[in-house]
Amino acid sequence: MSLGDINNHREKLRAELRAIKYTDPVDLKGLTEGEASSMLPIIHYLLLSYSKVFAEYIVDQGFDIMSKNDFCFMESVFKLMRNKFNYQPVLKIGQFLSSGFAERKLMMVLQMIEVVKKKAGELQRYQQAEERKSRSPYRSVEDENIKVQTPPKPSSKIYRDPEEILKDYSDILKKNKFSIEQFNETDNVEVQKEEKDYKIVDKNQNLDEIYRIVAEVIAENRMMKEKISEQEEKIKKMDKKLESQTALLQLISSKVKVLENSEKKEFQMKSERKNQDEGLLSKLGIPSGNAGYRAYIDKKEEFYEES
DSSP states (O other), X not given: OXXXXXXXXXXXXXXXXXHTTOOSOOOHHHHHHTOGGGTHHHHHHHHHTSOHHHHHHHHHTTOOOSSOOHHHHHHHHHHHHHHHHOOOOSSOHHHHHSSOOHHHHHHHHXXXXXXXXXXXXXXXXXHHHHHHHHHOOSOOOXXXXXXXXXXXXXXXXXXXXXXXXXXXXHHHHHHTTXXXXXXXXXXXXXXXXXXXXXXXXXXXXXXXXXXXXXXXXXXXXXXXXXXXXXXXXXHHHHHHHHHHHHHHHHHHHHHHHHHHHHHHHHHHHHHHHHHXXXXXXXXXXXXXXXXXXXXXXXXXXXXXXXX
């Protein structure tokens, strides 16, 4: 594809959309102006709704492109195209999601459609071959060069129990003088292969069911995150209360220490004054038990307290 003919590329895209049975409305003006909003629904349909086997292939390969915002969705799409199909987008994610680059975006979408159609065809052919193989109720014994009589005609059942198939061959081997032990040794690999074929049929789950399960898991995860954030807010509030209580306790403790120190100082001062007064009176020859002495001491203490 070459640049310079945007109208031609737009018409090619319309033809490809009809080919992949895209029935939603197409914003032709948005395509011409390079609006990402007109192209994202097409890419979403191409990867998830166009082909069931291709959508299952994406999930099996570990690419999660469901329930995402536009940037994460295109990031997964670019990664899928690079890693699995060796396709290098000509635009960056930011350029694709912004306005402009209309012709390059049209070319990218056309190339993506071509890649997905090719891979979906391969997966469809492989699945059909596996289904045909799983419908066959008998294993081939030609590789072991065992000449046996023709097995009985298949019944009306498309899928038969492996034990029934093993019994049929056991009867045939007995008639041809083969022991059942020898048959089990030579054909063990084929039995395992057929069991795998039956498992392949059982693995074909409904894609809508997968989407529903994924959506439920995402919703549950979102609820858990909200609950965790609520618990974190409660813990923060409790931490703040604890800090305020701790600060209050520290303030009370400091005040208690101040009061204790002031009481100690006051007691020491009283003791010192008393000792001084007793020493002075003893020099004057006045006994400490004298009533006048006690009245003098009391008045002096009242004077100190008032001052």
